[in-house]
Amino acid sequence: MAISMEQRETTKTIISSKELNVYYDQFQALKNISINMKKNRVTALIGPSGCGKSTFLRTLNRMNDLVPRFRVEGSLNYNNQEIYSPKIDVVELRKQVGMVFQRPNPFPMSIYENVAYGLRIHGMKKKGMIDEIVEKSLRQAALWDEVKDRLHTSAMGLSGGQQQRLVIARVLAIQPDVILMDEPASALDPISTSKIEQLILELKEQYTIIIVTHSMQQAARVSDETAFFLNGEIVEFNQTHSIFTNPERKETEDYISGRFG
Numbered sequence: 001m002a003i004s005m006e007q008r009e010t011t012k013t014i015i016s017s018k019e020l021n022v023y024y025d026q027f028q029a030l031k032n033i034s035i036n037m038k039k040n041r042v043t044a045l046i047g048p049s050g051c052g053k054s055t056f057l058r059t060l061n062r063m064n065d066l067v068p069r070f071r072v073e074g075s076l077n078y079n080n081q082e083i084y085s086p087k088i089d090v091v092e093l094r095k096q097v098g099m100v101f102q103r104p105n106p107f108p109m110s111i112y113e114n115v116a117y118g119l120r121i122h123g124m125k126k127k128g129m130i131d132e133i134v135e136k137s138l139r140q141a142a143l144w145d146e147v148k149d150r151l152h153t154s155a156m157g158l159s160g161g162q163q164q165r166l167v168i169a170r171v172l173a174i175q176p177d178v179i180l181m182d183e184p185a186s187a188l189d190p191i192s193t194s195k196i197e198q199l200i201l202e203l204k205e206q207y208t209i210i211i212v213t214h215s216m217q218q219a220a221r222v223s224d225e226t227a228f229f230l231n232g233e234i235v236e237f238n239q240t241h242s243i244f245t246n247p248e249r250k251e252t253e254d255y256i257s258g259r260f261g
């Protein structure tokens with residue numbers, strides 16, 4: 001079947017690792033990780049606790065740089081740049097590869113200022129432009145209608161689910177390319193969880209999303225491809241549908257059917 005230019009563009013690899021090994025001092029947390037993650041796709045990272053999912057996610061925007069005796073070997077590439085090259089500007093990298101954590105972490109300031117913060121840090125001064133981006137980001141994060149009349153009240157007064165969407169708006173405001181999400185809905189109720197999942201499906205039109213989740217159902221609902229981690233290795237990486245309906249490896253089958261983890 002012929003592949004159109006558009007399809008070819010959307011299946012481009014954006015982040016790839018080759019024989020990546022990661023250590024915390026003597027302990028090897030990731031072993032020989034080779035994976036290609038595609039642009040405008042949602043990639044889910046699943047696996048039992050302690051298997052290295054968060055470590056892998058955090059290497060992608062160098063969140064572990066300040067961890068003492070953290071060490072990386074092998075290749076980790078984003079958009080044809082080596083993420084661990086000394087030439088990389090880490091602030092710029094984190095602008096392009098943004099992150100949403102498990103617990104919503106709004107800043108203790110107004111809703112508006114939370115979203116405007118990153119813009120100001122990156123030197124934007126024009127109020128009209130900031131207003132516009134704040135609104136656009138809150139709309140994209142499906143929060144605008146709920147907060148448009150209280151933009152200048154404290155973000156701490158929002159519910160947990162709203163706070164998480166606010167954090168997503170804050171990330172979107174600085175126009176990243178990739179959004180890393182570390183169990184973004186695990187602290188939320190089912191309705192807020194479903195809003196976040198809906199949002200992920202909408203955002204992948206414009207962004208690449210890599211999400212760590214403990215919920216098999218969530219991985220199955222939101223992701224296009226899934227990597228199953230076990231003891232620091234990727235045991236299986238495939239289309240999400242294949243992983244959940246026809247896994248190739250017994251360990252994957254045992255995990256997704258709830259036999260361990």
Ligand SMILES: Nc1ncnc2c1ncn2[C@@H]1O[C@H](COP(=O)(O)OP(=O)(O)OP(=O)(O)O)[C@@H](O)[C@H]1O
Nearest residue numbers: 024027029047048049050051052053054055056067
């Ligand atoms: N800062 C650190 N210093 C030392 N060891 C660490 C550090 N962070 C993680 N580890 C270890 O690395 C291994 C992988 O941890 P990681 O948090 O990546 O796993 P995970 O799959 O994300 O787990 P969970 O699902 O419980 O969040 C674990 O054995 C953990 O104890």
